[in-house]
Amino acid sequence: MTTSFDVDLLLDTVDQLASKAEQRLFGVQMPDGDLGAVHGLLLEASSIGLLADPDTGRWGVWGAHVDSEGVGLSLAVLRHLGRVCAGLATAVHAQGLGTLLLGSSRRSPGTSAGDRLVAAFSPPFGVALDPRTFGDGLLLVDDRLQGTARYALVADSADLVVLAARTAVGPDACWVVLVLPVGTTGLRLEPTGARIGLRATGMVDVLADHVVVPPGAEHHRGEPAERRLRTTIGCDWLGQAAIALGSAERAVADATAYTWSRVQGGVPIAEHAAIRLLLGRAQHDLSVLAAVLDRHTGTPLTELDPTTLLRWGADARLAAGEHGSRAVTDALQGLGGYGYMDEYGLSKRLRDLAALRVLHGGPDQLVLLRHGLPAAATP
Amino acid sequence: MSSTELRRSVELLKPLGRVLFDLGEVSLWERETATLPRRLARRRRAYRDFARRELAPLVAGADEDPAGYDPRRLLGVAARAGLQSEQLPPPWGTMPLGVVKDGPLFHEVLKAEELAAVCAGLGLGLLAHGLGLAPLQLCGDLRTMRRWLVPVCRDNRAGRPRLAAFAITEPAAGSDVEDTAGARVARFGTSARRVQGGYVLNGQKVFITGAAYADLVTVFATLEPEGGGAGRVDRDWTCFVVERGTPGFRTGRSEHKLGQRAADATELFLDDVFVPSDNLVAAERSGWAINRNVLNYSRLPVGAIAVGIARGATEAATVYCRRTCLGGKPLLAYQEVQLTLADLWLETMAMRAMVWQGARHIPPAQGISSAVKTFCGDRAVAVAARATEVLADDGAHVRGGVEKRFRDGRLNQIYEGTNQLNRLALVEALWETDLAGGHGTSI
Numbered sequence: 177m178t179t180s181f182d183v184d185l186l187l188d189t190v191d192q193l194a195s196k197a198e199q200r201l202f203g204v205q206m207p208d209g210d211l212g213a214v215h216g217l218l219l220e221a222s223s224i225g226l227l228a229d230p231d232t233g234r235w236g237v238w239g240a241h242v243d244s245e246g247v248g249l250s251l252a253v254l255r256h257l258g259r260v261c262a263g264l265a266t267a268v269h270a271q272g273l274g275t276l277l278l279g280s281s282r283r284s285p286g287t288s289a290g291d292r293l294v295a296a297f298s299p300p301f302g303v304a305l306d307p308r309t310f311g312d313g314l315l316l317v318d319d320r321l322q323g324t325a326r327y328a329l330v331a332d333s334a335d336l337v338v339l340a341a342r343t344a345v346g347p348d349a350c351w352v353v354l355v356l357p358v359g360t361t362g363l364r365l366e367p368t369g370a371r372i373g374l375r376a377t378g379m380v381d382v383l384a385d386h387v388v389v390p391p392g393a394e395h396h397r398g399e400p401a402e403r404r405l406r407t408t409i410g411c412d413w414l415g416q417a418a419i420a421l422g423s424a425e426r427a428v429a430d431a432t433a434y435t436w437s438r439v440q441g442g443v444p445i446a447e448h449a450a451i452r453l454l455l456g457r458a459q460h461d462l463s464v465l466a467a468v469l470d471r472h473t474g475t476p477l478t479e480l481d482p483t484t485l486l487r488w489g490a491d492a493r494l495a496a497g498e499h500g501s502r503a504v505t506d507a508l509q510g511l512g513g514y515g516y517m518d519e520y521g522l523s524k525r526l527r528d529l530a531a532l533r534v535l536h537g538g539p540d541q542l543v544l545l546r547h548g549l550p551a552a553a554t555p
Numbered sequence: 556m557s558s559t560e561l562r563r564s565v566e567l568l569k570p571l572g573r574v575l576f577d578l579g580e581v582s583l584w585e586r587e588t589a590t591l592p593r594r595l596a597r598r599r600r601a602y603r604d605f606a607r608r609e610l611a612p613l614v615a616g617a618d619e620d621p622a623g624y625d626p627r628r629l630l631g632v633a634a635r636a637g638l639q640s641e642q643l644p645p646p647w648g649t650m651p652l653g654v655v656k657d658g659p660l661f662h663e664v665l666k667a668e669e670l671a672a673v674c675a676g677l678g679l680g681l682l683a684h685g686l687g688l689a690p691l692q693l694c695g696d697l698r699t700m701r702r703w704l705v706p707v708c709r710d711n712r713a714g715r716p717r718l719a720a721f722a723i724t725e726p727a728a729g730s731d732v733e734d735t736a737g738a739r740v741a742r743f744g745t746s747a748r749r750v751q752g753g754y755v756l757n758g759q760k761v762f763i764t765g766a767a768y769a770d771l772v773t774v775f776a777t778l779e780p781e782g783g784g785a786g787r788v789d790r791d792w793t794c795f796v797v798e799r800g801t802p803g804f805r806t807g808r809s810e811h812k813l814g815q816r817a818a819d820a821t822e823l824f825l826d827d828v829f830v831p832s833d834n835l836v837a838a839e840r841s842g843w844a845i846n847r848n849v850l851n852y853s854r855l856p857v858g859a860i861a862v863g864i865a866r867g868a869t870e871a872a873t874v875y876c877r878r879t880c881l882g883g884k885p886l887l888a889y890q891e892v893q894l895t896l897a898d899l900w901l902e903t904m905a906m907r908a909m910v911w912q913g914a915r916h917i918p919p920a921q922g923i924s925s926a927v928k929t930f931c932g933d934r935a936v937a938v939a940a941r942a943t944e945v946l947a948d949d950g951a952h953v954r955g956g957v958e959k960r961f962r963d964g965r966l967n968q969i970y971e972g973t974n975q976l977n978r979l980a981l982v983e984a985l986w987e988t989d990l991a992g993g994h995g996t997s998i
């Protein structure tokens with residue numbers, strides 16, 4: 177059982193890493209920081225136990241502890257990292273998602289004990305929950321993997337790729353979760369190209385061309401695979417929301433400090449009602465998002481049925497898209513022209529939030545999927 | 556799209572009934588163009604063709620690497636096409652005939668939308684020239700016009716580009732130089748001192764669009780008060796033309812910014828810059844009036860830039876939904892997608908209607924220009940954000956063609972006075988007549 181002392185200690189460690197990340201990433205004048213520093217920071221996160229471990233599935237963000245203790249700790253870590261760099265936080269989150277989807281301590285053929293970083297294919301939720309998919313998705317038929325999985329979040333130097341595939345087209349098919357080494361013949365990771373934000377995390381389309389899947393690479397099939405997938409998707413949405421919250425909190429804090437130092441109209445702009453309205457509304461937006469995220473944090477994941485988790489995740493992601501984005505854009509507005517300049521950091525937060533708002537699907541898709549979930553069980 | 560049944564049914568109507576029924580398969584752009592006087596319709600077409608031909612190939616490179624983008628070739632092409640000399644009528648410039656009837660800015664808002672629909676940054680780089688010349692155009696002083704505006708328009712018309720920029724903003728005075736209350740207390744640094752044969756200017760400007768390449772800048776400075784003491788923006792402000800190459804006048808860094816990246820926003824430094832009396836724009840201490848009127852005129856085209864951004868996002872989202880298939884049919888066939896696209900189109904139509912209506916006011920009025928600028932800036936960001944959502948993950952990618960519109964649109968809530976300050980300008984403008992219940996109020 178994790179005590180609140182343990183949690184504080186861990187979050188202290190996270191903050192130490194975050195401040196290192198701040199120096200290493202943003203010591204240079206580049207809109208997204210020094211992206212070359214990301215790999216080292218991830219390894220450091222791994223060495224202090226923040227990065228989920230694909231071997232044991234135990235530690236770090238989305239490690240096995242969520243089953244017994246709930247997702248609160250993972251969300252807190254992501255929120256803290258999000259305050260420094262939403263892209264870096266997303267890379268940590270992605271590693272956790274891969275591990276969560278895998279949910280196994282069995283080693284797969286072709287992988288080695290040194291393998292650490294995981295390319296998490298967290299499928300766009302349309303693929304997973306809605307038969308009308310973007311792209312064709314991956315098919316595993318007769319131990320051959322074929323097709324495309326789009327928008328996989330991948331640390332640049334990933335060793336493994338965790339994938340979800342269907343066994344056939346149509347409603348009778350089932351899901352399979354498998355893990356493959358990145359160098360597997362016929363498997364290609366193609367970068368998706370320039371993006372508006374979250375640039376510290378890699379994103380690829382996973383292209384499988386008649387990949388022979390060795391025995392043992394498959395970890396779950398059928399109902400257990402679908403359950404893992406739904407859990408992973410729910411946690412994906414929650415993690416994105418936590419990262420957005422952290423990023424927005426920092427934006428509002430930075431803007432608040434700025435408005436006391438900037439004088440227009442003969443007084444610090446913080447005193448103008450226009451600014452108080454912007455920042456007041458931003459603070460309200462932050463508390464709405466935080467409240468949504470808090471809903472089931474203490475409940476062990478094993479006690480949350482996947483539908484409740486998905487509904488909660490959808491609410492959190494939608495709240496992040498609406499309230500988190502608005503808090504950041506209002507904070508930016510508080511800086512006037514300076515908010516628009518890379519130098520002040522607010523524009524990067526706006527870009528990151530814009531990317532989070534549509535990561536693995538847009539809000540309308542999310543609303544429709546949420547609406548299609550079975551009704552909550554009456555207590 | 557009208558069904559065969561409907562067409563058949565319409566055919567059964569009397570001739571007059573058939574005429575009254577619109578079955579034309581004409582694009583929205585053509586329909587709206589058809590409502591314009593012919594001379595403006597011709598311009599609108601020409602602006603669109605120019606933007607597609609000249610701007611489109613430059614968009615990606617200029618956005619990705621603004622420091623490596625040199626606008627001079629485009630400025631030359633635009634000058635030759637007559638886009639950079641529309642401040643004066645022939646024989647000096649290329650202003651369309653009929654401005655008195657159509658409104659002095661109608662062609663300008665048409666141009667702004669067409670350019671921004673392709674790229675707001677490249678468009679801004681061209682349009683800011685009109686802003687730079689606006690003090691010369693609006694000061695009403697024939698000496699100033701003859702000395703500065705005529706030769707600049709003539710050169711541009713002849714295909715020899717000469718670029719102007721407009722400089723009011725300073726490190727310590729942004730909103731303060733856009734706002735009546737702020738101007739009274741502005742911490743304003745740029746000063747002018749009268750000397751033999753002219754003036755000496757000192758100070759610094761920031762965020763000046765086009766300044767990196769401008770040949771001349773209309774610079775606002777507080778002239779030292781007659782009776783001594785500190786100068787005031789609303790009382791002592793004076794506008795001067797400062798030419799590139801004048802000793803003591805230099806540009807600083809160009810900012811790295813979120814969007815509209817093809818247009819530079821550059822610092823200017825003035826260290827004991829001597830300008831002859833000829834460079835004084837209109838009268839000493841008339842700068843505040845000139846500035847306020849420039850903003851009344853320029854906020855309408857800025858609103859039109861926002862329309863262009865929204866339209867660009869809407870068109871990109873539409874093309875995407877036409878081309879992308881989901882479950883065997885195009886996204887466009889899904890009702891939820893149609894509902895969103897409808898929102899994008901209707902918002903853009905509403906914005907355009909407001910801009911065109913605003914452009915009919917002669918002369919442009921503060922309240923109307925500020926309302927247009929604010930509404931369109933806010934809606935452009937909302938439209939671009941919504942377009943991004945339709946494309947989902949592709950919306951966050953450059954190749955989707957909408958994320959740039961979102962970044963670009965965000966500037967429209969900030970420059971030419973933040974949207975907060977423009978709301979206050981609207982209140983100020985309507986105060987006596989509509990809000991506070993003074994004479995002439997209708998409510």
Ligand SMILES: Cc1cc2nc3c(=O)[nH]c(=O)nc-3n(C[C@H](O)[C@H](O)[C@H](O)COP(=O)(O)OP(=O)(O)OC[C@H]3O[C@@H](n4cnc5c(N)ncnc54)[C@H](O)[C@@H]3O)c2cc1C
Binds near residue numbers: 509511728812974
């Ligand atoms: C890309 C870009 C291009 C530009 N191009 C030009 C140009 O070509 N020429 C030029 O002269 N300028 C230009 N500007 C300057 C632009 O007009 C100013 O940035 C804008 O007016 C806001 O001023 P500021 O940036 O100093 O913000 P500030 O004035 O510091 O405003 C900060 C915040 O305080 C609020 N605020 C300030 N004063 C008040 C008040 N009295 N009451 C209530 N709220 C208040 C604002 O609304 C804003 O939210 C440009 C700016 C940008 C970003």
